[in-house]
Amino acid sequence: MGKLLFEWDYSSYPGYKKYPHLFKPIKIGKLTIPNRIKYAATEDNLNAGDGFVTDAGVGYLRERAKGVVGGLCVMQGVYMDEKRQGQGYVGQAAAWNDKFIPGLKRLADAIHEQKAIAGCQLMHCGRVGGIETEYCQGPSPVSQRLRIFRPVEVMSKADIKQCLKEHVEATERLLKAGFDYVEISGIVGYLLSNFVSSYTNRRTDEYGGDIRGRMRFVVECIQEVKKVCGDVPLGIRLCADELLDDVGGNTPEESMITYEMAEEAGADVMSVTAGWQESIYPVISRDIPMGSWLHLAERAKQHLKIPVSMAYRLFTPDLPNKAIGEGKLDIWEMCRPMIADPLMPKMVLEGTEDEIRPCVACNVCLARLFRDAPMTCYINPVCAHEWDPKYEIKPAEMDKNIMIVGAGPAGLECAWVAAERGHEVHVYDTREELGGSLIEASKAPYGDDELYGQITFAKTKAAKAGVNFHLGTEVTPELIEDEMPDTVVLATGPTYVKGTAPGFDRANVVPMLDVLNGKAEVGENVVVWGNLKPGIGLALFLAKQGKKVTVVGKERKLGKDINPSFKWRYVGYLRDNSVPTYNDSEIEEITDDGVTIRTYDGYRIPIKADTVVCTVREANPGLKDVVQENGIELFVIGDALVPRNLSSAVHDGYRIGIRA
Amino acid sequence: MAVDPQKELTKLHGALGVSQAVIKSTFFEWRQTALELLGPSSNALDVVLKFWEVAGVDVAKNFFPMLNLRKGQEGLILDLARALAGTGIANGAVVRVEKGEGPLEALIRWERCPWPTFAKRYGASMKEDLLGCDKFLQTIVAEANAFLGTDLKIETQKAIPSGDGVCLRRLYK
Numbered sequence: 001m002g003k004l005l006f007e008w009d010y011s012s013y014p015g016y017k018k019y020p021h022l023f024k025p026i027k028i029g030k031l032t033i034p035n036r037i038k039y040a041a042t043e044d045n046l047n048a049g050d051g052f053v054t055d056a057g058v059g060y061l062r063e064r065a066k067g068v069v070g071g072l073c074v075m076q077g078v079y080m081d082e083k084r085q086g087q088g089y090v091g092q093a094a095a096w097n098d099k100f101i102p103g104l105k106r107l108a109d110a111i112h113e114q115k116a117i118a119g120c121q122l123m124h125c126g127r128v129g130g131i132e133t134e135y136c137q138g139p140s141p142v143s144q145r146l147r148i149f150r151p152v153e154v155m156s157k158a159d160i161k162q163c164l165k166e167h168v169e170a171t172e173r174l175l176k177a178g179f180d181y182v183e184i185s186g187i188v189g190y191l192l193s194n195f196v197s198s199y200t201n202r203r204t205d206e207y208g209g210d211i212r213g214r215m216r217f218v219v220e221c222i223q224e225v226k227k228v229c230g231d232v233p234l235g236i237r238l239c240a241d242e243l244l245d246d247v248g249g250n251t252p253e254e255s256m257i258t259y260e261m262a263e264e265a266g267a268d269v270m271s272v273t274a275g276w277q278e279s280i281y282p283v284i285s286r287d288i289p290m291g292s293w294l295h296l297a298e299r300a301k302q303h304l305k306i307p308v309s310m311a312y313r314l315f316t317p318d319l320p321n322k323a324i325g326e327g328k329l330d331i332w333e334m335c336r337p338m339i340a341d342p343l344m345p346k347m348v349l350e351g352t353e354d355e356i357r358p359c360v361a362c363n364v365c366l367a368r369l370f371r372d373a374p375m376t377c378y379i380n381p382v383c384a385h386e387w388d389p390k391y392e393i394k395p396a397e398m399d400k401n402i403m404i405v406g407a408g409p410a411g412l413e414c415a416w417v418a419a420e421r422g423h424e425v426h427v428y429d430t431r432e433e434l435g436g437s438l439i440e441a442s443k444a445p446y447g448d449d450e451l452y453g454q455i456t457f458a459k460t461k462a463a464k465a466g467v468n469f470h471l472g473t474e475v476t477p478e479l480i481e482d483e484m485p486d487t488v489v490l491a492t493g494p495t496y497v498k499g500t501a502p503g504f505d506r507a508n509v510v511p512m513l514d515v516l517n518g519k520a521e522v523g524e525n526v527v528v529w530g531n532l533k534p535g536i537g538l539a540l541f542l543a544k545q546g547k548k549v550t551v552v553g554k555e556r557k558l559g560k561d562i563n564p565s566f567k568w569r570y571v572g573y574l575r576d577n578s579v580p581t582y583n584d585s586e587i588e589e590i591t592d593d594g595v596t597i598r599t600y601d602g603y604r605i606p607i608k609a610d611t612v613v614c615t616v617r618e619a620n621p622g623l624k625d626v627v628q629e630n631g632i633e634l635f636v637i638g639d640a641l642v643p644r645n646l647s648s649a650v651h652d653g654y655r656i657g658i659r660a
Numbered sequence: 661m662a663v664d665p666q667k668e669l670t671k672l673h674g675a676l677g678v679s680q681a682v683i684k685s686t687f688f689e690w691r692q693t694a695l696e697l698l699g700p701s702s703n704a705l706d707v708v709l710k711f712w713e714v715a716g717v718d719v720a721k722n723f724f725p726m727l728n729l730r731k732g733q734e735g736l737i738l739d740l741a742r743a744l745a746g747t748g749i750a751n752g753a754v755v756r757v758e759k760g761e762g763p764l765e766a767l768i769r770w771e772r773c774p775w776p777t778f779a780k781r782y783g784a785s786m787k788e789d790l791l792g793c794d795k796f797l798q799t800i801v802a803e804a805n806a807f808l809g810t811d812l813k814i815e816t817q818k819a820i821p822s823g824d825g826v827c828l829r830r831l832y833k
Contacts, residue, residue, distance in 0.1 A: 605669045
């Protein structure tokens, strides 16, 4: 048994019995981790622009440390050079000077307060770095595939030596700050991976050539950092599959050689990853089925003696529990599931899995980071506000009777939060089922069924908080006047509107929800009117049924309501399914033969269509007047206020829930 | 073999869009080339204004065959306004011509123009973008005056690069 920092006994918890493999200790180097859970280092852009740790960053990490219930909680990767060549994110933490130690200590202390193992990470962003400079560093001058990244300046041998020295000095500072575990990041296009990959390393000196030459920098880095780590274990993150075969990247076999060499150099644990930011293949979006990458961990296990950890679409505990039991994995890593719900593994342990807010794998967290914005989460309104008391669910100062009209994601979120605060909450919906239009949205292909998890979560929370449901009930002005609640929250969702062009009144023009519910007959040639997410989801739904679908919409760009880190997936699937899209266009006329569209610059194009499906939404003020006329406090949330997306619905609902 | 008009038109429209984008990219690439060759003492605005002057002289020649004094001053102004609008439309702008308040004036309204977006992409200032366009249009009008012996003027009243949402230019005598 290695050194144990905190005593944990999980044996009396339901999760221990249900997922026995997740709550067994494991030794990493000379340190024993009480369980198999790791919050993996995640950039959050919450630090000050000069790299100092902030209250927001500490609050964020403290909550995740609580979640790992004694496991490993790793702070975001730090950059290590004063010139900021290694910095890849505007709010990335720094460790290039002793002046950063007090802030870093705050993070280590926050993790220790939760009796968890405090991990830190060294991360020179290499090819995707230099965020504040005119260039980035790399082994060879290989052009960037993505325009957002800087031109590469080739590292000399002196630069390499300097970089190694900075890794060592940063490690010393992090150890002084109190961290128990050190990790080196060599993934997704960061510096170490640039040296390892045949795509980006075309050097002819001893740091290039075959895989052993390309690994030399990584090996030296491990060896140098290890010298100062002493008994503190050292981990490394390396790609098991770069997914860069289209540009001459490493083969999976070469990647396994890198794993073996890292172990030989002194790594105590291997974090297995897949893909680069430049890869053209999807890796972690929800169109990739959960567990898809476990074969990489299994392969790594066959090549290594040290423990193997992995994240990458392992969103539910059954998957890693089984994999660990079968010897395919040792440690369950998580980023996004714990961004969505920081206490996720704690709830698994405590047997309250049904109250976990599930990540929808939309990658808005990543999209924000790449656009220099602080971390946020699509479905967790508290994310990055953990430090702010205004976001806490506190008992209401005055109990109210709250009527919520609409049981979609906005209404349900508002309902459970308000009920937890002590209000009497009544939710009404004309439907017989909870979920609003998310029920239909979840029918779209390519993983959109995972969106429904948000309803399952809110349903459970609402039931436990004592929310009263009145399903199949229409709220009329009379009902409002009869009930006279203290507050009305209108969460009725949007209204779906037809266009004004000739032909929109024809029988073959049908609303989106009727199509998704199978209530409307749809011909073989379909025009979907509306080029935002609802239109895209519907188009793919119909295309998968073999229909010939065309998307037409007024918005200048397709899917502008979808975050860029996910939109490319939809664009790809539309292409794969031969769905043409006409953006910035109007429907000029609908006739027997089809539709004539008019592009923004005046060109008219005929499209053959048997059916036109309307997906365009407008705000739904509905009962607003009657509520206000009766002097009742009113809130309008979600699509009823402004048609947007699931995220806005949930965030609206939460914010009004904590305020009402 | 049946013609699929949707397919044919879509292909053409797509190709037009690409060509329009290439024209603008090429302009900014040449601008960069000129600045690099001229060295650090060069002034981007000088280079750009000279370019648009050269372009204006050349483009104006294309309009001469269609300008006709026999249509009268009012007709001439409208024809020239439509020709100026056409230079924008050919580049992907949405431009409309309206009669002005008086008989001898026309308003040309750029409701949408891709040039400022490209200027931003290539790091050129909005001032440079606006003055370049002004120079181009003023040169065409000056060439037309020289050709026909008229005294038409053009002024910019609103400009997208200035944040006005539209470009509004008045062509008048």
